[in-house]
Amino acid sequence: MMINEVWKLLFKKPKTNKFPAKYAPKNVHQFLRRVQGGKAKIVPPVPTPPDFRGKIRYDIDSCVGCGLCAQVCPSKAIEIVRDKKWIIMHCKEGAKLAAPLKIKIYVSRCVFCAQCVDICPRKCLKMSDEFLLANENKLDKSLIVPGP
Amino acid sequence: MADEIIHFVEIIIGVFLVAVFGMIFGLLTKGIDRKLAAHMQWRVGPPVIQPFLDVKKLFCKENVVPRNAVAWLYNVAPIVCLTSVIAILLYIPMGSIPPILKGYGDVILILYLLTIPSLAMVAGGFASGSPFATVGAQREMVLMMSYEFPLATTIIALGWKISTLYPGEAAFSLTTFTKYPVWNIMGPFGIIGAIILLVVMILVTTGEITKVPFDIAEAETEIAEGVFVEYSGRNLGLFYLADAVKTVVMASLIVALFFPYNLSTYLGSSIHLPSIAWNAIDFLFYLLKLEIVIFFSMTFIRVSVARFKVDQVVKVYWGYLTLAALIALVLIALDILL
Amino acid sequence: MSETYTIPVGPLHPALHEPITLKLEVSGEKIIGVDVFCSQVHRGIEWIGMNRNNPIQSIYLSERVCGICNICHPLCMVQAVEKAAEIEVPERAEYIRTIAAELERIHSHLLWAGVAAHEIGFDTVFHYTWALRENVMDLIEYLTGNRVTKAIMMFGGVRRDIKENGAKKLREGMKFYLEKFRKIEEIFLQDPTIKMRTRDVGILTREDALKLCAVGPTTRASGVPKDVRQDFPYAAYGDYEVKAITPDIYNGEVHGDVYDRIVVRLLEVKQSIEIINWALDNMPSGPLLAEKNLVRLKMKLKKAEGEGIGRVEAPRGEDIHYVRLKAGEEPFFSWKIRAPTYNNVLPWIPMLLGGQIADVPIVAASTDPCISCLNRVTVVDVEKKKEFQITKEYMHKLSVKKTRRLMRNGR
Numbered sequence: 001m002m003i004n005e006v007w008k009l010l011f012k013k014p015k016t017n018k019f020p021a022k023y024a025p026k027n028v029h030q031f032l033r034r035v036q037g038g039k040a041k042i043v044p045p046v047p048t049p050p051d052f053r054g055k056i057r058y059d060i061d062s063c064v065g066c067g068l069c070a071q072v073c074p075s076k077a078i079e080i081v082r083d084k085k086w087i088i089m090h091c092k093e094g095a096k097l098a099a100p101l102k103i104k105i106y107v108s109r110c111v112f113c114a115q116c117v118d119i120c121p122r123k124c125l126k127m128s129d130e131f132l133l134a135n136e137n138k139l140d141k142s143l144i145v146p147g148p
Numbered sequence: 149m150a151d152e153i154i155h156f157v158e159i160i161i162g163v164f165l166v167a168v169f170g171m172i173f174g175l176l177t178k179g180i181d182r183k184l185a186a187h188m189q190w191r192v193g194p195p196v197i198q199p200f201l202d203v204k205k206l207f208c209k210e211n212v213v214p215r216n217a218v219a220w221l222y223n224v225a226p227i228v229c230l231t232s233v234i235a236i237l238l239y240i241p242m243g244s245i246p247p248i249l250k251g252y253g254d255v256i257l258i259l260y261l262l263t264i265p266s267l268a269m270v271a272g273g274f275a276s277g278s279p280f281a282t283v284g285a286q287r288e289m290v291l292m293m294s295y296e297f298p299l300a301t302t303i304i305a306l307g308w309k310i311s312t313l314y315p316g317e318a319a320f321s322l323t324t325f326t327k328y329p330v331w332n333i334m335g336p337f338g339i340i341g342a343i344i345l346l347v348v349m350i351l352v353t354t355g356e357i358t359k360v361p362f363d364i365a366e367a368e369t370e371i372a373e374g375v376f377v378e379y380s381g382r383n384l385g386l387f388y389l390a391d392a393v394k395t396v397v398m399a400s401l402i403v404a405l406f407f408p409y410n411l412s413t414y415l416g417s418s419i420h421l422p423s424i425a426w427n428a429i430d431f432l433f434y435l436l437k438l439e440i441v442i443f444f445s446m447t448f449i450r451v452s453v454a455r456f457k458v459d460q461v462v463k464v465y466w467g468y469l470t471l472a473a474l475i476a477l478v479l480i481a482l483d484i485l486l
Numbered sequence: 487m488s489e490t491y492t493i494p495v496g497p498l499h500p501a502l503h504e505p506i507t508l509k510l511e512v513s514g515e516k517i518i519g520v521d522v523f524c525s526q527v528h529r530g531i532e533w534i535g536m537n538r539n540n541p542i543q544s545i546y547l548s549e550r551v552c553g554i555c556n557i558c559h560p561l562c563m564v565q566a567v568e569k570a571a572e573i574e575v576p577e578r579a580e581y582i583r584t585i586a587a588e589l590e591r592i593h594s595h596l597l598w599a600g601v602a603a604h605e606i607g608f609d610t611v612f613h614y615t616w617a618l619r620e621n622v623m624d625l626i627e628y629l630t631g632n633r634v635t636k637a638i639m640m641f642g643g644v645r646r647d648i649k650e651n652g653a654k655k656l657r658e659g660m661k662f663y664l665e666k667f668r669k670i671e672e673i674f675l676q677d678p679t680i681k682m683r684t685r686d687v688g689i690l691t692r693e694d695a696l697k698l699c700a701v702g703p704t705t706r707a708s709g710v711p712k713d714v715r716q717d718f719p720y721a722a723y724g725d726y727e728v729k730a731i732t733p734d735i736y737n738g739e740v741h742g743d744v745y746d747r748i749v750v751r752l753l754e755v756k757q758s759i760e761i762i763n764w765a766l767d768n769m770p771s772g773p774l775l776a777e778k779n780l781v782r783l784k785m786k787l788k789k790a791e792g793e794g795i796g797r798v799e800a801p802r803g804e805d806i807h808y809v810r811l812k813a814g815e816e817p818f819f820s821w822k823i824r825a826p827t828y829n830n831v832l833p834w835i836p837m838l839l840g841g842q843i844a845d846v847p848i849v850a851a852s853t854d855p856c857i858s859c860l861n862r863v864t865v866v867d868v869e870k871k872k873e874f875q876i877t878k879e880y881m882h883k884l885s886v887k888k889t890r891r892l893m894r895n896g897r
Contacts (some may be wrong), residue, residue, distance in 0.1 A: 002610050002673055003452040006188040009610075014192045015617040023195045046624075051646075053631040073528045074539065074546035085575065113546045113637040118645065127631075189613040279493045283843060288515075360607045361679065369501045369847045371603045455607025456517050456678040457844040 048129040053112045055133055056105055058145045059124040065101025069116035070127065077109035078116060105145040108121040108138035162248035167234045169242075174392025174434070175199040178437065181447045188451045199206050199392065206385030214378045216277035225272030226379070226386035232264035232391045240400040241326055243430035244410045254320040255303050258401065262299075262356065265390055266292045269365070272387075284374020288358075288365035294465035295355040295362075299366030301473035302345045302352070305480045306330060306405060309338065312484050326408040332471055333485060346406050348473045353398040353445040353464030355389065357467065360450040399441040407437050429455075490518065493843065497526050501605060501847030506855070508834070508846065513840045520835045532821045540816040541567060541641065541787045542780065548807070551823060552856050554597065554702045557583075557590040558800035559807070559823070560639040565720060566809035569639055569794025571726070571787055577722075578772040581765050584722040585656070586630065586638055587766075592663065593622045593802035594760075598854045599674065602748065605847035606683045611673055618666055625659045625710035628652060641783060642776030653766055660759050674748050675736075684744040688837040688849035691742055695703055697838075702803020703754065704853045706732050707747040709740035710778040714799035726764055731757060744852040750757045788816050802826040802854045825889055827856045843894075 020042045025031035034040040060083075061122065070078040082099040089098045117125045135143055179196035186193020213219050236258055238249045266288055273285030307320045315322045315331055330342050355362035366374045376387060411433050412426040421429075456464065490513045497505035505526035508815065511519030531551055535544040548563040561583060567573060573590040596619040623633050629652050630636040638644050648656070674680060678807040688822040695708035703758035705712050713730035715723040731753045733739070733746040740746065803826030810820035830853040837849050 002608070002614075002677060005614070005669075005673070006448070006452050006610060009190045009614075010184070010188045012190065014187060015190045015620070016192045018192060022192065048630040049624075049631075051631050052627070053637070060499075071540070072542045072780070074543040111546060111550075111635065112632060113549075113635070114631070115542065115546065115637075169679075189610045191613055191616050217733075219589055230794065279491060282491075283493065283515075360609075363607065367844065369607065369608065370844050372500050376689070451610045453608070454603070454677070454683050455844075456679070457843070460682060 002106045017046050018043045025065040029031075045132075048131065051127075052129045052131070053114050055107055055128050055130040056110060056116075056145055058103070058105060059126075060146050061101055062122050062124040063102055064122055065103070066121060068105075068119045068121065069103060072115045072119050073114065074113060075109050075111045077106045077111075079104045079106070102146075106139075107143040107145060108131060108135075121131050122144065156339070159248060163238060164233075166237050166248055170234055170237045170393040170396050173186055173438075174389070174396045175203065175214060176395075177439065177442055178392050181395075181442060184443065184447045185451050188447070199388075203300055203385050203388055207382055209381040211381035211383055212378075214277055217378065218275040218277070221271055221275035222378075223383065225268045225275065226383045226390065229265045229268035229272070230386050230390040230393065232261060232268065233390050235395055236261045236397045237393065239322065239401070240404055241322055241408075241435035242395065242400070243432075244427055245413055245431060246323065251414040255307065255322060255325075255405075256320050258322075258478050259300060259303060262397075263292060263296070265394055266356075269375050269387070272379070272383075275367075276375075276378035278378050278477055280371045280373075280377040281375050283371050284334070284365050284367075284377065287367075287371075290458055291355055291358070291362060291365055294462050295469075295474060298348050298465060298469040299352045299356075299472040302349050303405070303475070305341065305345060305477045309333065309480050322404050325405055329408050330406055334480075336483075337479045337484065337486070338483035341483065342406070344472050344476035344479070348469050348476070349402050349405070349443070350445040351449075351464075351469055354400065354442075354449050355461070356398050357395050357446060359446050361453045361456045362461055362464075364461055365456060367455060371456075377390045395442060395446065396438065399438045399445065402441050402445070403434065403437045407441075410434075434454060489513070490894075493730045495846055495850075496523075502850060503601070504856070506831070508838075508850070510838070510843070510846065512843060515844070517838050517841050517843065517846075520780075522831055522834060524831065532823060532841065535821045536818050538817065540784065541811075541818065542784060544818065544821070545639055545641075546635075546637060548823075549637065549639075551825065553634060554594050554856065555590070555800045555802065555805065555825075557586050557638070558798045558805050559825075560797035561721070562798040562800075562805045562807040563809065563821075564639045565605060565796030565798070566794040566807045567787070567811070569793075569796070570792040570809055570811045571641070571790035572792070573642040573776050573786075575642055575776060576773045577770045578647075578715055579774050580647075580722045581638050581769045582644045582648055582774070583639070584726075585637065585648065585762050586644070587628075587721065588761045589622060589626055589629070590636075590760045591801045592755050593619055593626065594854075595755050596622065596670075598751060598801075598851075599670070599748070601849050602744075602848060603674075603680070605851045606680065608680065609660050611680075613678075614673070615670065618663075618670070621659055621662055625656060636747055640775060641787065643774045645774070647774055648766075648769070653769075656762060656766060660763055663755070663759050665750075668761070670755075671752055674752060675745075677758075680748075681745065683848060684748060684852075686741060686743050686745075687845050688744045688841065688852055689742050690833050690837050692740070694833065694836045697741070698832045699829050700803075700833045701851075702800070702854075703747055703750045704803065704830050704833060706730055707740075707750045708742035709734065712804075713796050714804050718797055720796075720798065722765060723761075725768070726761055728761070744848055747852045753829055787811065788840055789863070793820075800826050803830060804857060825856065827853070 021031065022043070031040060035042055037115050065080070067080050080101055081104045083102045084099070086097050086099050088095050089100070112125050112127070117127055133143065141147060177199070181198055182198060183193045213222055239247050239253050239258055240270065241247050270285045270288050273281040274289065280282045306325070310317065310324055310328060310333070314324070315384060331339065333385070334342055359364055366376065368403040371377070379387060412430050490511055493510045493512050494512060495508040496502050499509050507523040507526070509521040509523070510517050531547060535547055539547055545560050545564065548559045551559045596615050600612040600615040600619070603609070626636060627633045629648060630638045630646060638646055649870065690704065690708045692709050695705045695710050699707070701712065709732050711732055713728060713732035714720070716729040716730045719728070731750050733741070733749045736749045736753060777786065790811045791813040795807070796807040796809070798805045805826055806824040808820070808822040809818050812819035833853065834850060838846060841849065
């Protein structure tokens with residue numbers, strides 16, 4: 001019987017977590033500016049558990065450019081690119097100058113399965129707990145790892 | 149001649165004020181209803197002014213007329229619906245303020261006027277030329293025919309009692325109901341009868357303003373808002389407003405029939421205030437009564453039950469409620485005879 | 487009203503959350519004819535699995551067959567591949583798979599209960615059950631790392647362990663649900679208005695259920711004790727001995743109506759809670775994966791040859807994946823998904839016939855349809871610009887043709 005239950009619910013606090021504010025702000029950008037200015041407060045989101053799979057972190061220096069991550073990425077979000085820095089590489093023909101292989105991750109394509117994290121032999125990929133990734137531009141700087 | 153013109157101007161201003169009041173208070177009521185319903189459903193709900201924003205948005209939107217609709221009827225229906233509900237509001241006293249059209253009509257007229265918004269909805273539904281709207285319109289007609297009888301029985305029972313007690317008064321005039329509150333003139337049997345009638349009236353209100361469980365004509369998940377399926381923009385906004393005003397009308401009717409008490413009659417002797425102040429206080433008290441009635445006839449019912457099917461609605465109205473109303477009528481008859 | 491007219495329900499309709507079309511022949515409020523049209527959401531998932539993806543990528547693709555059954559589909563696919571490539575799964579992984587699948591069942595059934603309540607216009611129950619569902623979602627997030635796409639399956643095991651903390655949280659969560667279960671049961675099974683709307687509505691007789699091969703709670707509510715967990719146990723279910731739930735367990739009678747389907751689903755939630763508690767108590771220790779090195783696993787799958795069928799009891803019914811691997815080819819040589827909704831759509835017709843328009847949403851929802859799971863081939867003849875669907879007769883003809891060809895080649 002819901003008739004009895006609704007009375008109890010009427011005086012109970014709503015279950016909803018009021019993130020980011022109780023009512024949708026009229027202008028989101030304005031609201032964010034006010035939050036930055038300290039005039040408004042954001043109701044915090046539900047905390048993420050440990051080992052949450054959020055936006056990917058990439059340690060470019062320990063990456064050896066093996067490309068395994070790109071092979072297993074289900075959404076083809078990982079692109080193999082040449083690094084901007086040139087280094088001296090030692091191979092059979094002797095030392096030569098070359099740009100090593102690195103990766104570029106398009107977070108807007110990422111499906112957050114963390115398969116690349118599992119397969120990486122150098123453990124240079126990690127999932128962070130950042131999950132507020134909405135953006136109007138899918139090629140935004142904040143949605144490409146590593147950043148500029 | 150001059151008197152008549154002044155009277156006429158008074159009525160026009162009054163009509164304007166009542167229309168504005170009906171719409172604004174109706175939308176506010178809707179907002180409060182949504183907020184309370186949300187809390188009863190364990191969630192936060194929209195801000196109280198949300199219905200105003202909704203109407204504002206609807207009036208900004210494009211008004212689409214379907215290709216196979218009867219355009220003139222389709223466009224006229226919402227206007228007829230809104231004007232007719234506002235017309236009913238003119239016959240209903242608000243607190244200690246007498247109705248604008250006092251003396252021009254009584255409860256029987258209100259009873260007839262109440263069918264016009266529903267008929268307008270039916271006409272609009274049939275005019276949209278969509279199978280969903282057709283089903284919705286048929287259901288609206290069924291609904292209308294079902295709640296008419298218990299509603300009429302309620303009003304007749306109360307009017308009968310008043311007419312036997314005070315043969316000199318106009319039995320069905322709302323001012324008479326205000327003058328002799330139901331609970332004061334009833335004997336023990338009559339009180340039980342009146343309580344039954346109040347419950348019947350509250351359930352009829354839920355059907356009249358088509359809310360769950362009696363919202364078969366709109367039934368979002370079944371026939372996609374039924375009669376309103378093709379409506380958009382301004383037309384839908386007008387229907388929305390009409391619905392808001394209708395809520396106020398039905399609640400006012402219950403308040404006028406069952407709770408016509410005013411604070412001024414009881415406290416006026418002990419606290420001395422100018423009559424305008426008392427009018428304002430009575431008006432606010434009337435709004436409070438409205439909110440309470442609306443809470444029980446709309447919010448509370450709609451959150452605590454599931455939607456009925458058409459045959460179940462008919463069974464509830466023609467079966468249980470009509471029976472209850474007739475029992476109440478018999479009880480009141482006993483009260484009169486004894 | 488003797489005049490009949492047709493009402494199209496779908497492809498877009500508030501009662502159906504996914505595109506499918508129902509053409510209803512209606513006389514007044516009574517339904518006198520029903521026809522179902524599928525294939526509005528063919529997404530080519532199998533094609534991608536067979537042409538573009540390597541098997542590891544396909545796990546995450548199969549997860550996206552359906553947003554709600556995203557343990558069942560990968561589990562089913564992984565089982566099929568394990569059979570094809572002969573990979574032995576460690577025992578602990580089997581138990582974790584069981585727990586994940588049962589958590590999913592709880593969340594899916596609670597979600598369904600909310601949707602069903604919404605379909606009959608009872609929004610309070612809808613919000614209430616979904617609020618309760620949040621707890622199981624949080625548990626899933628804690629155990630797997632995300633609320634919806636769990637990404638926990640891997641060939642030969644699972645990717646995440648249930649540690650001390652996780653087990654503690656799970657136990658707490660199950661206790662919470664055992665407490666709340668009584669309240670949910672009271673709301674759904676004792677509320678008079680819900681009973682009014684669901685009793686003797688959308689009846690599927692035992693004969694029809696058997697004839698139309700209905701699966702899952704839909705058929706169990708008609709009194710057919712059919713459950714993959716009972717009949718062909720997989721993962722750790724063999725140790726538990728699941729018993730298929732039929733409504734007569736609750737009140738001793740089988741009607742085969744919507745109310746019975748609610749009963750079956752609610753009792754299954756309770757059963758799932760028991761299974762999870764049992765699995766936590768009896769979980770053996772050991773490795774999680776048969777092959778820890780993913781690169782080696784990938785090579786192994788590339789070399790493997792064979793075929794396998796995975797069967798899983800999804801919340802909606804039996805899910806079947808057929809996978810065929812060919813040596814030297816990375817993508818699957820063949821991959822066929824048969825989702826439970828495919829079997830549960832046809833029973834709509836006997837359920838709806840003779841009912842009212844008002845019954846359509848709740849009857850359709852009572853089978854818990856997941857249209858994105860269901861797909862059917864639409865063949866487009868580009869030259870003639872004609873679109874047609876493969877009928878049973880045409881399919882039969884093609885099959886006979888192919889069998890003949892195979893026989894000829896075999897000789």
